[in-house]
Amino acid sequence: MKRIHRLLIANRGEIARRIQRSARALGIETVAVYSEADHNALHVREADQAICLGGATASQSYLNRDALLAAMRDTGADALHPGYGFLSEDANFAEAVIDAGFIWVGPPPEAMRSMASKAAAKQTLEPRGVPMIPGYHGDDQSDERLLAEAETIGFPLLVKASAGGGGKGMRVVERLDQVADALASARREARNAFGDDRLLLERYLVNPRHVEVQVMADQHGAVWSLFERDCSLQRRHQKVVEEAPAPALDDDTRTAMWKAAEIAAASIGYVGAGTVEYIVDASGDFFFLEMNTRLQVEHPVTECITGLDLVALQLRVAEGESLPAERPAEPVGHAFEVRLYAEDPEQDFRPTTGMLSQVVWPQGPGVRVDTGVESGSEISPFYDPMLAKLIVHGADRREALARLNRALADTRLAGLTTNLNFLRRLCAAPDLAEFTIHTHWIETHRDQWETRAEQPACWSALAASAIQHTLDSGHADPWQKLSGWRRFQQRRWLYNRSETEQCVVTEHQGVWQAHCGTETLTLSDVTVESLGAGHYRVHGRAGQRRRQLDAWPQAGGIEVDDGHSRWLQLWWQAEAAHEDGAGGDGLVKALMPGTVTAIHQTTGTRVKRGDKILSMEAMKMETTLTAPTDGTLVQCSLSVGDRVDDGQVVFVVEADEEDAA
Structure with a gap:
């Protein structure tokens, strides 16, 4: 059995810190990699060693395969954990790591390849009894064949890229005369995004749910399914809220989902953590969607209801250990996760950049925050804009949802636009509490989350x-x-x-x-x-x-x-009428330190009570000091740009005789 002594984490942000936490608990040293943009990031500061891969962009750093392998050799690391995103599902990179004599904390390259193509995955799993949506996943990619298959399958129809994910290369078609244009545009987008323009066709399910099963497998043939998660609340085909276990499923459906997931993993010789994803129609029937051959962003909700550390299990499995003798018999309680992003929901979830001037995370029973940012963190345009994952666990769904709403209310993110307001409204929506949601709910129920916050x-x-x-x-x-x-x-x-x-x-x-x-x-x-x-x-x-x-x-x-x-x-x-800053002799003092930004009157000028005399910037705001009485400005020796101390006399107005009396 080959033990891991030093682990290189080929990722950044919250997932890098998450892996560090589990590795440290197992006594494994960690090596962080970083880009020039991340030189002061939390995951870098907390690692035992850190090594810079290159420039600010992902291609110069976290996607630089040669630099990662060189970092393995230079730091003496004996294993690599890819996290999720970046190179986590790159079978060629996994093979290069293994060929170089290192441990790859993930599934075998061939298992990754077998699931990389959605069409090939469906061809592999359908004969083994894994349920599939009616569709076409064949090798003949001619327009003639695809048009004929589209007519057979019926409408609405989903044209989808065989490779990749995230909604790219995906088109919904309502009529036969729209198919040709959809094929052309989906091919272009798939080629640009994944370098692979192969397509598949499926019957489009109206308002379905998205449910997935967590699997864990060891090198000795044992495969566990660790219950299911519901990930139906999505925007642009990307998950926003996840919960486990999935509500509103009968026991027979759950059991069938778990069994199908185990069959899928076993049939490709899977090892490590993975996720089998399903689409569920209104009748409750479920169909295979895809298999993610890596750790998922939403894995913490499964950890909450199982009590397992999935990253620790990944590391033990990679060392050759068997899964424990007993798996969790049933889920304990209920868990939610939401993803906090630097993005503007009012602008179609457009990513935002800038500095997080203040970050305050919630605390309390059943609350967990996985994050890679802190007050003062700079959010750059180079990487995914996710700031953190907020996870809550409760005795049941009602308690977990109440804790989620309390935790969101206690969260503070200042300095740039985030989706915090959106998540607060979304998680307070009656449809989520009653669970009448589906994968298109965010698009079709904007009235429940898009109402702009009152700004009193x-x-x-x-x-x-x-x-x-x-x-x-x-x-x-x-x-x-x-x-x-x-x-x-x-x-x-x-x-x-x-x-x-x-x-x-x-x-x-x-x-x-x-x-x-x-x-x-x-x-x-x-x-x-x-x-x-x-x-x-x-x-x-x-x-x-x-x-x-x-x-x-x-x-x-x-x-x-x-x-x-x-x-x-x-x-x-x-502006401020500073009666309280003026003495009886007409002296006006600065009530806080600042810088003079404007002089409105000159010495010797007759002024009336309330006339502007001098403006200064203090506490990031311009404040204008005014005459406390009618009279003559007899002293004002400051100039624009001068610093003013707290309590310093800034000008004197000599009152008229009747006012002085």
Whole structure:
């Protein structure tokens, strides 16, 4: 038996860290590989060794086969785990690793090849009794044959690339006269995406479910099926929410699915972790879809309901060990997983890039987060935009779903657009709780998730003012109530949402009011908690209801999250009538450190109360200081660009005689 002492992980992000965790528990050293774009990534910092593969793009780094093999030799690694994505299903690379004398933590190359082509997989498994959707998977790829088969199969019809996945090279056809165009466009897309333009045809199932079975096999012929997962909630044929076990399946169907998955794995001499995927029609009949010859993104939900570490099992199987004598007899509880992406659901899930200025992950019983990012992580355009997987486990489906919604409410991702709001609405949708979903649900039920989150300007403006007030007051205790500072005077903030629309916030004797157009908000018992790195939590009471909001001041606005929705509130300009910053002698002091951005009046000028005197940028927002009284500006020696300290006198207005009196 050949033991693994040092494991090279040919992947990045959350899956690299996931594999590191299991390897470390088994006493195996880990080697991380990285690109120039990932030089400071978590998976790099946490490995025993790390080696750079090359430039920022995937082709220069994580897909560089020669560089990976060289890294194996240079670091003394004796095994390679490919994770998922990148080279995980590349049979030629697996063969190269084995031929070089290393252990490949995955299935044999020939097993991978037998499932790489969907058409070949169906030809292999159909004679063994694995149920197939009516269709054509033959070698004759002429238009004449495909058109004839399409007419025989009937409509609606699915034209699908034989290689690859992710919805590429896939077309739904409603009529015979549409088939020729669908064949041509699907071929082009498949050739560009996979270098293989072979197609297969299948009867298109309307509103089906997507259910898959986790399998694990050893080198001695033992094959386990480890229950099933439902992955029906998808966007653009990519999974968004997964759960295990799959709801609304009868026991006979489950058992038949498990048995068919074991037959599929055994028939190709499979070794390691893999997934057999099915499509399920409205009647409950299931049909083989494909086999993924690798660890799946959604494997944590199976780990939750089985208590197994699937990566540890992969490593033991790769060393030649047999599977344990007993497999789990039945699933324990229920689990959900959602995928958090840097993408904009309102823009057809377009990927986004930028820096995650703040990341806060949920905690609590039954909550797990697999991630490769942290506060300050830069999300580049070079790789998949998945940020993390949020996994929850409960005693039953109802408890697990409640934990999922609580965990999403407790998650904070600031700095760039993500799918967090989308997931919150999606997982709170009645159809998910009642499980009346299918693979096209996200496309056809936009009303349940696409409603744009309310962005209450009053709540945002009041939060910004409360944070400024806390900084102005210099409270050492962030939980100290704000109402105790010069209560006999009213403090006022003015936010210009545009050149014609304004928000006004006032604080007097502990009562805060915000007015933005027709919207009004009144809060008392306002407190501000500083969580560090520009992250604040604002608490307040509206009547008998307590409210709280997380906030991150940004340039020209504030980013906020109330646990239901996250939004960025921008203001054209922020002004403050600083009565409280002015002494009786007309001295106006800076209430926070900042930089002068504009001088509106010159020394000696007559001014009226409220006239703009000086603007400064502080806390990433421009604040304009105004005259506290009618009079003459007798002192203002600052210039644009000057730094101003907290408490520094910035200008003096000599009051008119009647005002002074």
